[in-house]
Amino acid sequence: MAKYLSQEWCDLYKEEINKSKAYEEAAKTWEGDFYFITEPGGPVKEKGFMYVDLYHGKCRACEIVTDPNKYKPAFTLAAPYNIWKQIATKKLDSTKALITRQSKLTGDMAKIMRYTKAANELTNCTMLVPTEWLD
Amino acid sequence: MWNFSCPLIVYGDNSLDYLAQVKGKKAFIVTDKNILKLGLIKPVTDKLDEAKIQWEIFDDVEPEPSLTTIKKGGVAVGKYQPDWVIGIGGGSCMDAAKAIILLLARPELEPESLSVLEEFNFRTKARLMAIPTTSGTGSEATWAIVLTDTKDNRKLGLGSTECMPDVAILDPVMVMGMPPQITADTGMDVICHAIEGYTSVWGTSMTLGPGLIATRLTLEYLARAYKDGGDLEARKEMMNAATMGGMSFGNSMAGLAHSTGHALGAIFHVPHGRAVGLFLPYTMEYLINESAETTAKYAEIARYCRVASSGSDKECALALVARIRALAGELGQPLSVKDCGVGQAEYEKEIPRLIERALNEVMTMTVTRIPGEEDLGRIFKYAYEGKSIDF
Numbered sequence: 001m002a003k004y005l006s007q008e009w010c011d012l013y014k015e016e017i018n019k020s021k022a023y024e025e026a027a028k029t030w031e032g033d034f035y036f037i038t039e040p041g042g043p044v045k046e047k048g049f050m051y052v053d054l055y056h057g058k059c060r061a062c063e064i065v066t067d068p069n070k071y072k073p074a075f076t077l078a079a080p081y082n083i084w085k086q087i088a089t090k091k092l093d094s095t096k097a098l099i100t101r102q103s104k105l106t107g108d109m110a111k112i113m114r115y116t117k118a119a120n121e122l123t124n125c126t127m128l129v130p131t132e133w134l135d
Numbered sequence: 136m137w138n139f140s141c142p143l144i145v146y147g148d149n150s151l152d153y154l155a156q157v158k159g160k161k162a163f164i165v166t167d168k169n170i171l172k173l174g175l176i177k178p179v180t181d182k183l184d185e186a187k188i189q190w191e192i193f194d195d196v197e198p199e200p201s202l203t204t205i206k207k208g209g210v211a212v213g214k215y216q217p218d219w220v221i222g223i224g225g226g227s228c229m230d231a232a233k234a235i236i237l238l239l240a241r242p243e244l245e246p247e248s249l250s251v252l253e254e255f256n257f258r259t260k261a262r263l264m265a266i267p268t269t270s271g272t273g274s275e276a277t278w279a280i281v282l283t284d285t286k287d288n289r290k291l292g293l294g295s296t297e298c299m300p301d302v303a304i305l306d307p308v309m310v311m312g313m314p315p316q317i318t319a320d321t322g323m324d325v326i327c328h329a330i331e332g333y334t335s336v337w338g339t340s341m342t343l344g345p346g347l348i349a350t351r352l353t354l355e356y357l358a359r360a361y362k363d364g365g366d367l368e369a370r371k372e373m374m375n376a377a378t379m380g381g382m383s384f385g386n387s388m389a390g391l392a393h394s395t396g397h398a399l400g401a402i403f404h405v406p407h408g409r410a411v412g413l414f415l416p417y418t419m420e421y422l423i424n425e426s427a428e429t430t431a432k433y434a435e436i437a438r439y440c441r442v443a444s445s446g447s448d449k450e451c452a453l454a455l456v457a458r459i460r461a462l463a464g465e466l467g468q469p470l471s472v473k474d475c476g477v478g479q480a481e482y483e484k485e486i487p488r489l490i491e492r493a494l495n496e497v498m499t500m501t502v503t504r505i506p507g508e509e510d511l512g513r514i515f516k517y518a519y520e521g522k523s524i525d526f
């Protein structure tokens with residue numbers, strides 16, 4: 001079990017992404033990095049930043065960042081803790097979360113929409129990480 | 136959190152009279168040259184005159200509206216500053232009206248950025264009305280906008296929940312003159328919206344009703360409207376069915392027939408309804424073969440629509456597929472891609488692009504059996520030959 005928003009969790013997530021053939025196939029031409037931002041609320045007291053660098057079907061980096069200025073990713077996706085938990089456990093569809101403004105994306109939306117399958121596979125990978133939730 | 140939204144729907148005989156009750160000063164009409172030529176704008180502007188509402192017409196919308204056209208419409212609406220934007224026509228005109236009213240509020244945006252990521256608040260300036268002249272896209276009752284990026288012939292699914300029309304007017308006089316071919320093409324779109332909305336994994340008890348009723352109405356009235364365009368009852372019921380189809384998939388999501396049909400339409404320019412209608416039986420078979428959940432839902436539809444009364448879920452679901460193929464046959468619709476007049480060599484060359492497009496549609500993710508590249512490739516091949524899906 002790895003605690004949500006810990007480096008240990010990030011390492012396992014990276015491992016799962018890099019093991020996934022389905023992700024590799026769907027994202028073989030994808031180039032772009034993200035901040036997945038957990039907004040404060042519930043058990044999360046301070047904004048949490050997870051940096052994920054995805055390139056040609058592989059995850060090149062996944063790390064918890066304390067200084068948000070460390071990277072300038074092409075995309076950011078921000079949501080409160082409870083929404084992230086629902087997305088990561090597939091109780092909430094990530095596109096539905098965007099439509100209802102429960103999550104907020106910055107970056108080239110049109111580019112993301114061309115990789116819907118990859119986004120879906122990425123969520124499948126989070127399901128495989130044994131997660132110790134904070135609540 | 137999810138929501139169910141739809142406009143105020145004014146329907147039935149003399150619905151256009153509602154326009155005389157509308158409060159406002161200036162209306163910006165978004166349409167195309169053909170609708171104008173057919174004389175379908177005049178009954179609307181006559182009513183606006185009665186209501187003492189000034190109007191201006193933007194008639195540059197093309198069948199698959201491009202980003203360039205929307206940009207032009209955005210400039211025109213900005214100059215006119217209306218308090219109503221009225222889309223009159225098929226899905227293209229209504230979608231263009233949605234995009235143009237968003238640009239009225241946010242003129243600095245590029246049309247490709249008209250997405251859920253932005254806030255518009257356009258109702259501080261104007262309200263949105265949709266008056267369909269076809270019974271198909273259901274665009275009058277959805278917030279989605281489909282535009283075409285002519286650079287790479289790609290259809291962009293845009294829109295924001297804000298751009299659900301405030302009012303939809305379904306007056307049968309607007310569709311009575313629709314030619315049989317367009318009646319058939321757009322009618323097949325209705326049944327796809329209804330069935331795919333009903334079976335979407337985003338569907339809930341809030342969205343099932345419109346999908347079910349729209350399917351039954353289409354099975355009952357589409358062939359009648361096709362054979363006799365003057366059949367007022369059939370025309371009215373198909374208008375209602377189209378709007379309910381919109382309420383069904385617009386509040387859930389369309390499915391595989393739409394993602395595969397979209398891909399075919401974008402690359403080979405097959406009209407939207409014809410393309411998605413063609414793929415519907417194949418994609419239903421694909422789901423029936425592995426998904427008991429969706430098969431049960433098809434069976435519910437089949438029983439409700441009196442297509443099948445006894446038999447297992449699978450038998451009833453397959454009876455529905457057969458009924459849809461029979462309807463398409465009655466309407467002279469192609470049953471295979473080959474029948475659409477697409478050359479085999481050219482089609483085979485494009486299969487990787489067809490797969491890539493269909494694979495990455497949200498609509499591919501909202502079914503109970505999500506195909507990968509291999510299965511999509513096989514679906515495209517079978518649909519070309521007209522072979523039932525056996526995998």
Ligand SMILES: [Fe+2]
Pocket residue numbers: 272324327328393407411
């Ligand atoms: Fe459609």
